[in-house]
Structure formats: structure tokens, C-alpha cells
Amino acid sequence: MSGEQPITVTVNGEPRTAPTEPRMLLADFLRHELGLTGTHVGCEQGVCGACTVLVDGELVRSCLLFAVQADGAAVETVESLGTREALHPIQEAFREHHALQCGFCTPGFLMAAKALLDAEPDPTEAEIRDHLRGNICRCTGYTGIVAAVRAAAQQLAQEGDRGR
Amino acid sequence: MAADSAPHVGRRRLRVEDPRLLTGGGRFVDDVELPGMLHAAFVRSPHPHARILGIDTEAALALDGVHAVVTGADLAEVVQPFVSALERPEVRTLVRDVLTTDRVRHVGEAVAVVVASSRYLAEDGCDLVAVDWAPTPAVADPLAAMTPDAPQVDPDAPGNLVADIRLESGDVEGCFAGADHVFAKRLHAQRHWGAPLENDGVLASYVPATDELTMWCTTQTPHATQSLVADALGMPSAQVRVIAHDMGGGFGARARTSVEEAIVPAVSRLLGRPVKWIADRSETLAAGVHAKEMVVDLSVAVTNGRLTAMRADVISDAGAYSLFPFTSLVDAISAPAAMPGIYVPEALAYRTRSVLTNKSWSGPYRGIGQGVSQVVRELLVDEVARELEVDPIELRVRNMATGDGPHRTHTGFVYDGGSYVQALRAVQERMDYAGLRDEQRRRRAAGEEPYLGIGVGAYVEFSGWSGELGRAHGYPSDYYDSASVTVEPDGSVMVTTGAQSHGQSHETTLAQVAADALGVAPDEVTVREGDTATSVWGMGTWASRTAVIYGGAIMRAAGDVRGRMALLAGHMLECSPDDVEMRDGRVWVAGSPDAAIAFADVAGFAYFGTAMAGHAGTGGGRPGELDVALTSTRPYSPPQVFSNGAIGVVATVDPGTGVVAVERVAFVEDCGTMLNPMVVDGQIAGSVGQAIGAALFEELSYGDDGAFLSPTLQDYLLPTALDMPALDIGHLVSPSPVTEGGIKGMGEVGMVCGPAAIACAVADALAPLGVRIDRMPLDPDGVLDAIRRARD
Ligand code: FES
Numbered sequence: 001m002s003g004e005q006p007i008t009v010t011v012n013g014e015p016r017t018a019p020t021e022p023r024m025l026l027a028d029f030l031r032h033e034l035g036l037t038g039t040h041v042g043c044e045q046g047v048c049g050a051c052t053v054l055v056d057g058e059l060v061r062s063c064l065l066f067a068v069q070a071d072g073a074a075v076e077t078v079e080s081l082g083t084r085e086a087l088h089p090i091q092e093a094f095r096e097h098h099a100l101q102c103g104f105c106t107p108g109f110l111m112a113a114k115a116l117l118d119a120e121p122d123p124t125e126a127e128i129r130d131h132l133r134g135n136i137c138r139c140t141g142y143t144g145i146v147a148a149v150r151a152a153a154q155q156l157a158q159e160g161d162r163g164r
Numbered sequence: 165m166a167a168d169s170a171p172h173v174g175r176r177r178l179r180v181e182d183p184r185l186l187t188g189g190g191r192f193v194d195d196v197e198l199p200g201m202l203h204a205a206f207v208r209s210p211h212p213h214a215r216i217l218g219i220d221t222e223a224a225l226a227l228d229g230v231h232a233v234v235t236g237a238d239l240a241e242v243v244q245p246f247v248s249a250l251e252r253p254e255v256r257t258l259v260r261d262v263l264t265t266d267r268v269r270h271v272g273e274a275v276a277v278v279v280a281s282s283r284y285l286a287e288d289g290c291d292l293v294a295v296d297w298a299p300t301p302a303v304a305d306p307l308a309a310m311t312p313d314a315p316q317v318d319p320d321a322p323g324n325l326v327a328d329i330r331l332e333s334g335d336v337e338g339c340f341a342g343a344d345h346v347f348a349k350r351l352h353a354q355r356h357w358g359a360p361l362e363n364d365g366v367l368a369s370y371v372p373a374t375d376e377l378t379m380w381c382t383t384q385t386p387h388a389t390q391s392l393v394a395d396a397l398g399m400p401s402a403q404v405r406v407i408a409h410d411m412g413g414g415f416g417a418r419a420r421t422s423v424e425e426a427i428v429p430a431v432s433r434l435l436g437r438p439v440k441w442i443a444d445r446s447e448t449l450a451a452g453v454h455a456k457e458m459v460v461d462l463s464v465a466v467t468n469g470r471l472t473a474m475r476a477d478v479i480s481d482a483g484a485y486s487l488f489p490f491t492s493l494v495d496a497i498s499a500p501a502a503m504p505g506i507y508v509p510e511a512l513a514y515r516t517r518s519v520l521t522n523k524s525w526s527g528p529y530r531g532i533g534q535g536v537s538q539v540v541r542e543l544l545v546d547e548v549a550r551e552l553e554v555d556p557i558e559l560r561v562r563n564m565a566t567g568d569g570p571h572r573t574h575t576g577f578v579y580d581g582g583s584y585v586q587a588l589r590a591v592q593e594r595m596d597y598a599g600l601r602d603e604q605r606r607r608r609a610a611g612e613e614p615y616l617g618i619g620v621g622a623y624v625e626f627s628g629w630s631g632e633l634g635r636a637h638g639y640p641s642d643y644y645d646s647a648s649v650t651v652e653p654d655g656s657v658m659v660t661t662g663a664q665s666h667g668q669s670h671e672t673t674l675a676q677v678a679a680d681a682l683g684v685a686p687d688e689v690t691v692r693e694g695d696t697a698t699s700v701w702g703m704g705t706w707a708s709r710t711a712v713i714y715g716g717a718i719m720r721a722a723g724d725v726r727g728r729m730a731l732l733a734g735h736m737l738e739c740s741p742d743d744v745e746m747r748d749g750r751v752w753v754a755g756s757p758d759a760a761i762a763f764a765d766v767a768g769f770a771y772f773g774t775a776m777a778g779h780a781g782t783g784g785g786r787p788g789e790l791d792v793a794l795t796s797t798r799p800y801s802p803p804q805v806f807s808n809g810a811i812g813v814v815a816t817v818d819p820g821t822g823v824v825a826v827e828r829v830a831f832v833e834d835c836g837t838m839l840n841p842m843v844v845d846g847q848i849a850g851s852v853g854q855a856i857g858a859a860l861f862e863e864l865s866y867g868d869d870g871a872f873l874s875p876t877l878q879d880y881l882l883p884t885a886l887d888m889p890a891l892d893i894g895h896l897v898s899p900s901p902v903t904e905g906g907i908k909g910m911g912e913v914g915m916v917c918g919p920a921a922i923a924c925a926v927a928d929a930l931a932p933l934g935v936r937i938d939r940m941p942l943d944p945d946g947v948l949d950a951i952r953r954a955r956d
């Protein structure tokens with residue numbers, strides 16, 4: 001393909017290099033070049049938040065960023081959280097509070113929740129709702145999601161106390 | 165009772181689906197990649213109505229990486245058109261070429277497919293396809309479409325009429341003539357839709373060497389799609405495999421076979437290579453299955469405070485084509501059928517028409533028919549209450565079916581009973597209705613803004629859609645739905661069904677059903693669906709049918725298998741099969757639980773005459789008459805079954821800005837035997853969320869000229885976490901007397917009663933201004949417009 005150039009992105013802690021067209025979206029790069037299909041695409045219009053990932057610790061919509069813009073950056077996707085055997089506390093809380101139905105929006109919500117709790121370990125319900133307003137869930141009515149983020153905050157705080 | 169002990173039905177069990185979905189391990193269509201796969205993109209019409217004079221594909225074909233450009237002419241020979249028909253004299257049979265050759269009928273209709281080595285190049289190719297259009301006049305408004313000079317959308321539907329159906333039952337004339345009062349209103353319900361978060365997609369792989377087609381697609385009906393696509397392509401069904409593993413929502417919008425589900429496989433077959441198409445959001449919005457756009461006139465006769473008769477006239481906007489295979493009558497038939505709702509008038513008449521316009525086709529969205537009927541009826545009931553100065557709850561209670569026994573409606577439904585009045589009273593209490601009315605009076609007296617409004621409603625939801633319920637609606641056909649249950653040699657259990665789970669948690673809840681029916685732990689049960697090669701046949705998941713139908717089919721199949729396990733165990737335990745008990749993975753002679761053997765050992769005995777390694781066995785020697793298959797497939801087609809409940813909404817309305825905020829929702833539902841209360845609550849919360857969008861802002865807008873005005877999610881607004889109120893849920897349990905296990909379906913609840921209760925709350929808040937609600941949605945413009953009209 002014309003105009004391809006290799007870029008290197010540290011994805012979930014691992015440097016990954018792949019030839020990339022300048023117009024390739026970060027979402028497509030993650031999903032189709034690197035095979036990390038946990039990041040979903042619901043609109044490519046920057047509205048739904050399904051494609052949310054962290055780039056150098058910042059929440060971004062990977063459908064609004066070209067992959068070349070992430071050259072040299074560190075990207076975190078849902079695959080960086082827990083595993084089936086050892087879920088991350090946020091994932092655990094999502095399961096416990098039935099915060100997902102079809103699961104299509106879930107990776108975006110998990111990353112958005114992680115960014116929130118990294119920045120604000122004890123958010124109020126209003127802060128949680130406000131922070132998550134950029135992510136659309138068509139299935140759950142958000143009730144379980146908001147409850148899960150609150151519970152995850154408490155769990156992470158407890159773990160932090162124990163770690164201290 | 166130990167947490168892992170039966171019964172498992174009724175327990176809050178965490179979801180089996182979650183670990184994969186939480187870790188990015190879901191298997192959605194676009195996650196599947198095949199060797200040699202090509203990518204498709206569609207050239208779509210910018211015009212609402214136009215003739216196609218020519219399509220020049222040369223420049224696109226010259227582009228490096230483009231493999232093919234396929235037009236309707238290329239497919240005409242290889243794909244049969246879709247025929248949407250209902251065997252009723254009042255309904256016209258309409259035919260749709262899957263890819264048009266001569267004319268487009270709505271913005272977003274596909275005219276060509278570009279296939280390239282990447283999606284990016286396929287889209288480049290689309291830009292290079294030159295279509296010579298001759299635009300013709302279009303009609304977007306269903307009432308305008310019925311006028312004599314309106315542009316004709318389909319030559320087979322003169323007057324743009326797909327169907328015109330009338331029904332009359334009881335002495336309607338007499339009731340109206342003798343009524344103390346007659347109340348009437350017209351409601352315009354806006355076009356909106358399910359809007360699943362995952363866009364539509366099809367990956368088709370036709371393998372010439374084996375003449376087999378495998379397709380992954382976003383469908384709620386894998387088996388029906390298998391049959392319909394095979395038929396369209398002229399292939400035996402058995403050579404076609406349809407897979408829909410995980411899917412990002414459906415809500416009815418995928419209870420259909422899309423044209424793309426026929427086009428993409430046909431293209432794969434032409435090219436002999438796998439072809440993937442993933443819709444972008446604009447084409448999903450412009451060409452998806454829209455819903456619920458109706459103009460409904462309802463009048464009621466009231467005598468002595470009783471609703472004695474109803475007369476309804478429904479005009480339902482079909483869009484440009486009759487949906488395949490359910491036709492454009494999904495809302496048109498259900499809305500008048502559901503018009504009585506929870507009420508018991510002495511007489512009822514309706515007329516319903518389905519009208520073509522130059523918009524995308526329409527079909528199911530959660531709460532088909534029922535939701536819009538509920539809006540117009542409940543708004544009107546509140547207007548009656550206001551006029552007669554009766555409390556709206558008391559007026560409802562006075563006019564409701566009690567739920568004590570079966571009730572037959574004038575429209576052909578047979579309600580199986582439930583907690584109809586209790587549910588409404590329970591909501592009244594939960595929301596502190598009396599306290600709210602006091603608060604409202606205080607605020608009104610003080611002139612406080614925003615205004616406070618209260619909306620209440622009771623509902624029945626039709627569920628378990630089988631042939632019987634379908635026929636009661638006026639859909640003259642039967643359905644086949646089945647489940648299979650197999651005990652494997654190690655005692656684990658495989659369940660397959662013809663359903664398709666896209667958020668409804670079947671892997672979790674149906675395992676609970678099978679576990680109880682067999683006497684094993686749910687963790688021993690694997691539920692497989694969404695793959696026609698591995699699952700038994702069924703009509704899929706829509707219309708709140710899965711729990712009732714497939715739950716019942718599983719109980720029946722598991723009953724067969726359990727009986728055979730008892731035969732084997734009777735031999736092993738040297739007792740009569742009738743004395744064998746099974747629970748929690750153990751099998752024993754009644755009265756001697758201490759001498760139990762393992763369920764797995766009985767399974768091993770069935771397969772090998774001895775238990776599998778490591779278990780105590782009998783050393784072989786299974787008698788010939790015990791050569792039984794530990795598997796059974798059973799269909800189930802239940803009688804009509806209805807869940808019920810009630811809702812209370814507290815909302816505020818700012819008369820200056822027109823902004824409505826839903827502050828609180830109280831919900832009491834009764835779906836009979838609950839499989840898993842956590843999942844039931846999830847369905848309530850999700851459907852209430854959708855009700856807020858439906859009532860307050862979701863709208864697929866078209867200009868009068870047919871221009872499509874909602875191509876992005878910035879135009880088509882979906883509710884966010886900020887829009888969702890506090891939700892208080894209560895349950896009543898009235899098991900159905902007519903279904904297996906007493907199960908009733910409840911997947912649509914909030915979309916059955918929610919938009920109505922929200923609209924009632926807004927009307928209540930604005931009642932002192934003399935405002936009447938006759939248009940949805942109640943977005944700021946809509947609310948301000950209603951206030952303005954009341955003032956003028
Ligand atoms: S896909 Fe990026 S915001 Fe929707």
C-alpha cells in the first residue's frame with residue numbers, strides 16, 4: 001500500500017511495530033493490525049465511546065486518532081486489565097453489578113472507569129455519571145455501570161489500604 | 165440452603181458471559197478474520213427517490229486494490245428477490261430486489277458494492293463509482309402519502325397502501341351513542357429505533373470446492389436467516405451455516421433478514437473468496453430497521469366513570485419497503501391489537517393502515533405496537549381523569565382487568581392473569597404517591613419552577629410469541645422452536661437452542677433451567693446458541709419469547725433425558741426408576757441419600773457400561789434395553805402468555821427551556837417465575853433507559869422532501885448516564901398457569917410502559933397551563949411548542 005510507514009506503539013507494555021498508512025485510525029490499527037479486538041467501534045463519529053483507550057494515560061477515542069499520531073506513545077486497551085482467571089477489580093465489579101448485557105460498550109466503559117479512578121479514587125455518583133457521559137450503553141440503562149464504578153472505587157481503596 | 169444446591173431457578177447467578185466480554189474476548193462479527201478475506205463497502209443513494217440512468221464503475225475498477233464492483237444487474241441472476249407477504253386479503257405482497265437495478269426509494273438505499281483488499285480502499289472505490297441519477301418527487305409524511313397525488317413508492321401498492329385492516333367487536337356504536345362523555349386525541353409518534361451499539365455486519369465465506377456458505381452476521385434469528393438466505397441464493401439450507409456469537413444489541417432491529425445478508429454472501433459466491441462488510445454508523449442509521457412512526461387517533465366512550473368503548477385509527481409509516489420476512493405490519497398490527505392494554509371496555513373497533521413513504525423500512529423495536537398504544541391511551545386516560553376530576557390511579561383501578569383469571573380482549577388476546585391491580589397499588593406506595601401529590605400542590609401554590617409532574621401506568625406485555633400469540637395478532641403462521649439437552653460422558657450437560665443471545669444472558673439463565681430439570685449444578689451446563697451448525701432450530705430471540713419458549717423446551721427435553729438417567733440409575737442402584745432421585749449432581753434411591761452415586765457415574769455407565777476413569781463403576785455390562793441416548797430435542801409452542809406490572813414516573817419540566825428531567829422511576833413487575841432476578845432487573849433498567857430516549861429525544865428525522873437528517877449519533881441522540889434517574893424496582897410473582905414452569909417473558913417492559921408514563925408526567929406537570937401532549941418526542945422544542953399551542 002502506498003505511503004505506508006512503520007510506527008512503533010507500546011501497547012499494554014509491549015512495543016509493537018507495524019507498517020501503517022497515514023490515514024489508518026488507531027482503532028483499526030489496534031483491532032486489525034495488532035489483533036486486539038477488545039477495543040470496539042460503534043460509530044467512528046467520536047460519540048459512542050466504545051473505542052475508548054488510554055494514550056500516555058489520557059482517555060482518547062481511538063476512532064478519532066490516526067495511528068501515526070500514537071507513534072512512540074504508550075497505549076492501554078481493555079486487554080491490559082485482568083484475565084478470565086484474575087479479573088481486575090473494575091471488571092470484577094462490573095460482573096458483580098450486572099453492568100453489562102451485550103458487552104459491546106464494556107471495554108470503553110472499563111477504560112473510562114479506570115481513568116476516572118486513577119485520577120479520583122473516591123468519586124461521587126454525580127462525578128461518575130458526569131465522567132461516563134461520553135460513553136453510550138444501549139443495554140443497561142447505566143444503573144449497573146454506575147453501581148459498579150462506585151463498588152470498584154471502594155474495593156481499590158481497600159486494596160490500597162492493605163497494600164500500605 | 166447451600167449456595168450450590170437446587171433450585172437454581174430464581175437465584176441471582178452471576179453471568180457466564182461476563183469473563184470473555186470483560187476481557188475483550190467477545191466474538192463480534194468484525195472480530196472474525198479469514199485468510200484471503202476481502203472488504204466490501206456500499207455505494208448508497210443520496211436521493212430519497214430517483215431513477216438510476218446508469219452506473220459507471222470503470223474508475224473504481226481501475227483503482228489498485230479494488231477487486232470488483234457489483235451492481236444490481238450482476239446480482240439479478242444469482243439472488244432471488246425478497247417477497248414480504250402475509251396470507252391475509254387485506255395485505256399486499258411486496259417484492260424487493262436485494263440490490264436495486266432501476267430506482268432508489270430512500271436515502272441510504274444501496275446501489276452497488278465495491279470489494280477491495282481493505283475497507284479503506286473499498287471506500288475509495290465507492291467515491292469513484294459514478295451513478296447517473298434522475299431524482300423524482302418523494303414523499304416522507306405518511307398522511308401526505310395517502311393523498312391522491314402523492315408520489316407512488318411501489319407500483320404494487322397503489323395509494324402507497326400496504327395494508328388496510330379493520331376489526332369491530334361489541335356494540336361500539338351503542339356505547340359511543342349512549343356515553344356520558346366522549347374523549348378523543350390524535351398522537352404523532354416519531355420514527356425511532358433500536359439503535360444497537362454494534363453496527364450491522366456480515367462476513368460471508370463461500371467455498372467453491374465444497375459448495376458451502378458460512379456467514380457471520382448481526383442477527384437475532386440465525387436459523388430463519390439461514391433458511392431465507394439459502395432460499396434467496398438457491399442453495400440447500402443444510403449447505404448454509406449462519407453464526408451470530410456475540411452481538412452488540414438488537415432490540416428487535418435485527419429480527420429480520422437484511423438485504424446485506426443476501427448481498428454479501430452472493431458477492432462472496434461470485435468471487436469465491438470471503439467478503440466482510442461492516443456498516444458505518446451513517447449507513448446503519450439511514451438503512452437500518454426503523455420503527456414506531458405512527459399517527460394514532462383514539463376515542464373512548466365514558467359512562468359512569470367507566471371506559472365502555474374504544475375506537476382507534478392507526479396509520480403506520482412503513483418506509484419504502486415491506487420488511488422481510490415480517491412485513492411492514494409489525495407495528496401496524498400490534499398497536500391496535502394492544503390498544504385495550506390493561507382495560508376491559510365492552511366494545512372496541514379499529515382500523516389500521518400501513519403506508520409506504522420514501523424512508524428506510526420499518527419493523528420491530530422493543531415493545532412493538534404496545535409502547536405507542538400505551539402512550540396515546542394513557543395520555544387520554546389522564547385527560548379523562550382531569551376532566552372528571554378523578555385521581556388517575558383510581559380511574560385506572562376502576563377500569564382495569566383484575567388479573568384474577570383469564571381475560572379475553574376484543575382484539576383476540578387471552579391474558580393468563582397476574583397481579584394487575586396489586587402492581588399498580590404497589591407502585592403507588594413505593595413512589596409515595598400521596599406525598600408527591602402534596603408536594604405538587606405546594607409547589608403549584610408557590611409558583612415554583614421547574615414544574616413537578618407525576619405519571620403512572622399499569623401494563624400487560626405480550627410475551628413468549630408463538631404461533632398462538634402470532635395468530636391472535638393476525639399473523640397467520642406457526643413457528644418451530646426447539647432445544648436440545650445432552651448429558652455428555654463425563655456428566656456435563658450440553659444445551660443448544662434456536663435462540664440467539666445478545667445481552668439477555670441465556671448462557672447463564674437457561675443453564676439454571678437445565679440444571680434444575682436434571683439435578684446438576686448450573687456450572688455443569690454449557691448453553692450453545694447462535695450457530696446453525698451446532699444448535700437446534702428455532703425462530704430466534706425477539707418479542708420476549710426466549711425464557712418462555714426455550715426455557716419450556718429445555719424443561720421438556722431435560723425431562724426426557726432425566727427419565728433415561730433414572731432407568732440407568734435404577735439398574736445401577738437396583739431399584740425402580742420411579743424411586744430414583746437426582747439433585748446437585750448426585751443420584752440416589754428415595755430415602756437413602758447417603759448411598760448416592762454421582763450423576764457423572766450414571767452418564768459414564770450410559771456411554772461405556774462403566775463410569776469414566778477414577779469413579780466407582782459397575783464393571784460394565786449395560787443390558788441391551790438400557791442402550792439409551794442421553795439426548796433429546798423437543799419443541800415448545802406455548803399458549804398466549806402475558807407478564808404485567810406498573811410504573812410511576814416523577815419528572816420536572818422547565819417551562820422556560822422546555823427541558824424535561826426524569827427524576828425518579830418506581831417499577832413493579834410480575835413475570836411469574838423469575839429465572840434470575842439480577843437479569844430481570846437488568847432488563848427493566850435497560851428498557852427504562854431506552855424509554856427515556858424514546859420519550860424525550862430519539863428521532864430519526866426526515867425533511868418533507870425525504871432528505872435524511874439524522875446521519876450521526878450527534879443528530880440521533882441516545883440517553884447517557886446523565887439522563888438515567890434513580891430506579892426503584894419491586895417484584896410480584898404470579899406464575900403463569902399456562903406455561904412450562906410458570907414463566908412469563910418480560911424483556912421489553914420499560915419500552916411497553918415507560919414512554920407513556922414519562923409523557924403522562926410531562927402532561928401532568930404542564931396541566932395547569934392547559935397543555936395537551938399530541939406529539940413525541942418531548943424534546944425541548946416539542947415541549948415549548950406544546951406550551952405555545954396551549955397559550956394560543
Ligand atoms: S467508535 Fe469511537 S466514539 Fe464511537
Ligand code: FES
Nearest residue numbers: 101105137138139
Ligand atoms: S452492554 Fe450493550 S451497549 Fe452496553
